[in-house]
Amino acid sequence: MSVINSENIAKQVRKDIVELTYKAGTHGTHISGSLSAVEVLSVLYNDILRLNKDNLTDENRDRFILSKGHAGMALYAVMNRVGILSDEELATFKDNGSAFHTHPKMNVPKGIEFSTGSLGHGLSLGVGSAIALKKRNNSTSRVFVMLGDGECDEGAVWEAAMSAAHFKLDNLIVIIDQNQLQLDGKIVDIMDQGSLADKWKSFGWKVYEMDGHNVADIHQTMTEGLKKMTGPTVFMAHTLKGKGISFIEGKYNWHIGVLTQEQYEQAKKELEEV
Amino acid sequence: MEIDRQKIRMYSLLGSHRTFGQVALELPKINEKVVVMVADQMSPAGLEYFRDQQPDKFINIGIAEQNLIGVAAGLAKEGMTPFVVAQASFATGRCFDQIKINMAYMHLGVKVVGLSAGLSIGQYGATHMSVEDVALMRCLPDIVILSPADCTETAKALMATAEDPRPTYIRLSGWMNCPIVYKKDYDYQIGKAITFKEGNDIAIIATGPMVYNSIKAAEMLEEEGLSVKVVDMHTIKPLDTMAIDDCLSAKLVVTAEEHSVIGGLGSAVAEYLAPKAIKPPHLIIGTNDRYVNAGEYSYLQEQFGLTPIQLKNQILTNLK
Amino acid sequence: MTNLEKYNQVMCDSLQVSAEQLPGLKYQDVELWDSVGHMTLVANLEDAFDILMETDDIIDFSSYEKGKEILAKYDIDFSK
Numbered sequence: 001m002s003v004i005n006s007e008n009i010a011k012q013v014r015k016d017i018v019e020l021t022y023k024a025g026t027h028g029t030h031i032s033g034s035l036s037a038v039e040v041l042s043v044l045y046n047d048i049l050r051l052n053k054d055n056l057t058d059e060n061r062d063r064f065i066l067s068k069g070h071a072g073m074a075l076y077a078v079m080n081r082v083g084i085l086s087d088e089e090l091a092t093f094k095d096n097g098s099a100f101h102t103h104p105k106m107n108v109p110k111g112i113e114f115s116t117g118s119l120g121h122g123l124s125l126g127v128g129s130a131i132a133l134k135k136r137n138n139s140t141s142r143v144f145v146m147l148g149d150g151e152c153d154e155g156a157v158w159e160a161a162m163s164a165a166h167f168k169l170d171n172l173i174v175i176i177d178q179n180q181l182q183l184d185g186k187i188v189d190i191m192d193q194g195s196l197a198d199k200w201k202s203f204g205w206k207v208y209e210m211d212g213h214n215v216a217d218i219h220q221t222m223t224e225g226l227k228k229m230t231g232p233t234v235f236m237a238h239t240l241k242g243k244g245i246s247f248i249e250g251k252y253n254w255h256i257g258v259l260t261q262e263q264y265e266q267a268k269k270e271l272e273e274v
Numbered sequence: 275m276e277i278d279r280q281k282i283r284m285y286s287l288l289g290s291h292r293t294f295g296q297v298a299l300e301l302p303k304i305n306e307k308v309v310v311m312v313a314d315q316m317s318p319a320g321l322e323y324f325r326d327q328q329p330d331k332f333i334n335i336g337i338a339e340q341n342l343i344g345v346a347a348g349l350a351k352e353g354m355t356p357f358v359v360a361q362a363s364f365a366t367g368r369c370f371d372q373i374k375i376n377m378a379y380m381h382l383g384v385k386v387v388g389l390s391a392g393l394s395i396g397q398y399g400a401t402h403m404s405v406e407d408v409a410l411m412r413c414l415p416d417i418v419i420l421s422p423a424d425c426t427e428t429a430k431a432l433m434a435t436a437e438d439p440r441p442t443y444i445r446l447s448g449w450m451n452c453p454i455v456y457k458k459d460y461d462y463q464i465g466k467a468i469t470f471k472e473g474n475d476i477a478i479i480a481t482g483p484m485v486y487n488s489i490k491a492a493e494m495l496e497e498e499g500l501s502v503k504v505v506d507m508h509t510i511k512p513l514d515t516m517a518i519d520d521c522l523s524a525k526l527v528v529t530a531e532e533h534s535v536i537g538g539l540g541s542a543v544a545e546y547l548a549p550k551a552i553k554p555p556h557l558i559i560g561t562n563d564r565y566v567n568a569g570e571y572s573y574l575q576e577q578f579g580l581t582p583i584q585l586k587n588q589i590l591t592n593l594k
Numbered sequence: 595m596t597n598l599e600k601y602n603q604v605m606c607d608s609l610q611v612s613a614e615q616l617p618g619l620k621y622q623d624v625e626l627w628d629s630v631g632h633m634t635l636v637a638n639l640e641d642a643f644d645i646l647m648e649t650d651d652i653i654d655f656s657s658y659e660k661g662k663e664i665l666a667k668y669d670i671d672f673s674k
């Protein structure tokens with residue numbers, strides 16, 4: 001049941017992303033990196049994260065940190081679909097002075113734990129949060145951090161990764177939106193990371209791989225993996241940047257994208273047919 | 275904790291870095307949420323005692339300043355008051371983005387303790403001279419910047435900031451056997467400068483190790499018939515502008531810091547004075563926008579014109 | 595109290611050792627003579643003899659015997 005729900009949410013969120021991008025006009029949005037994160041975020045918010053929508057500051061909540069902050073649009077759309085953000089709030093996306101702009105701004109009553117947007121910061125914040133929870137003997141809450149693969153170029157990510165293993169943080173989970181592209185091109189061409197999974201493993205993390213656009217696979221892999229945590233754990237979500245819209249899929253120069261009227265109509269049509 | 279004469283002398287012998295290690299033991303008594311994090315700087319800061327006595331409040335993050343600030347921010351978000359310790363240059367420079375976002379933008383109450391700021395460990399070369407840290411921190415909104423004049427004031431500043439919720443940078447300068455400015459316990463408030471001595475002709479607004487040097491320079495200037503005021507501007511941000519107003523009738527305002535003339539205390543005072551139509555001339559003394567080769571602390575102070583006699587001479591020259 | 599007795603007393607009190615342990619006692623021989631204990635010791639000696647020691651002397655002061663040599667530079671006569 002929850003898998004179907006997550007699938008429906010994902011479908012809706014893709015449409016929302018198209019609407020929000022068209023509304024942003026010539027400013028454009030980070031459309032492709034948002035599209036690649038849709039299924040993972042949907043499963044997280046619909047199924048995995050323990051959140052009380054009526055009290056998002058509950059001490060026993062799971063903490064979620066969108067370290068790849070430029071996918072904020074996807075986050076807001078998912079939060080709207082699960083009832084955390086209202087339609088009115090979502091509609092203010094990218095308005096001047098809006099609380100809900102490109103990169104998430106810390107808004108704890110709304111469940112946005114930290115301001116992100118400068119890549120490479122989120123995992124350290126997650127490590128600190130996880131350590132604090134352990135010190136308080138809070139063995140209920142977990143800390144989830146979503147990173148991009150390009151983001152893993154940042155040294156700060158590896159400082160945090162190393163420390164997470166050192167401190168044996170079995171309450172810390174990373175999901176990598178591994179869409180294989182960064183701003184200037186393919187990751188293998190710009191800064192080849194070799195096997196990213198092996199790197200996390202060598203840093204002492206338990207590594208799982210999953211199809212980042214298959215809700216059932218995400219649901220199953222994460223549910224099982226979370227049951228067995230003995231240390232920090234990373235779920236590598238294999239994704240396609242721009243997933244769902246044919247003229248954006250796999251194209252690195254859609255990191256920030258503007259939709260013309262024609263493209264908007266085309267995108268809507270493609271998403272209806274799904 | 276009251277600071278008696280014996281503690282004052284002991285702290286001055288230890289130097290500000292190891293004074294921190296001693297005072298740290300008191301901080302959880304002031305604020306039970308205090309935790310201490312180091313980037314592999316436990317030994318320089320004399321924190322072995324803290325680690326041994328309060329192991330659950332001590333975290334060594336290794337040589338990783340970006341992670342240091344990020345993890346501290348996570349702890350602060352979850353209600354703790356982290357004091358994070360690294361060499362001043364690295365504590366502010368390597369992790370500037372994390373300080374900007376976590377402390378200035380998100381206002382998370384992390385206390386960054388910069389060890390050996392200024393020239394005190396310049397024997398290790400320019401990589402270990404920290405004369406740009408105040409400039410970096412000043413341009414970030416809402417970060418309190420403390421620059422204690424001696425080890426007594428170091429203890430006062432640390433204890434005061436432990437119960438202050440604001441994100442803060444504390445610049446620990448000077449070295450072992452640090453000259454004592456405050457010979458007995460006194461009333462210290464963040465943001466309230468201390469007029470060490472009054473005077474009418476010249477007003478020296480100093481910070482850190484330059485407070486003592488300014489006091490000595492003032493003595494020499496007074497032998498030449500001048501009346502010199504010395505102000506300890508221990509809080510560089512927020513600046514005590516009332517204390518600067520009290521200097522406006524002087525013939526010359528001097529600022530003195532073991533920091534670049536660009537962006538530090540001198541600049542902060544100049545920014546405040548700039549729009550005033552009537553103000554005295556302002557001489558900014560600090561390190562003059564260059565690096566020099568490695569050497570002992572006293573040699574380096576001399577290279578940059580920061581010794582008491584050099585302060586006196588610069589002031590006299592400027593008066594003419 | 596003679597200067598020597600004063601010196602011995604400060605050493606014993608600061609380092610929590612007995613007079614018998616003093617001859618040959620060196621920095622880091624006992625737990626309390628670590629880097630911080632050293633400064634407490636110096637501060638106590640300065641207080642007792644009303645002197646202020648130079649940094650080089652503080653660093654050089656590495657043993658009970660060396661301490662006597664160094665204090666002599668500050669006009670402390672151990673024959674009195």
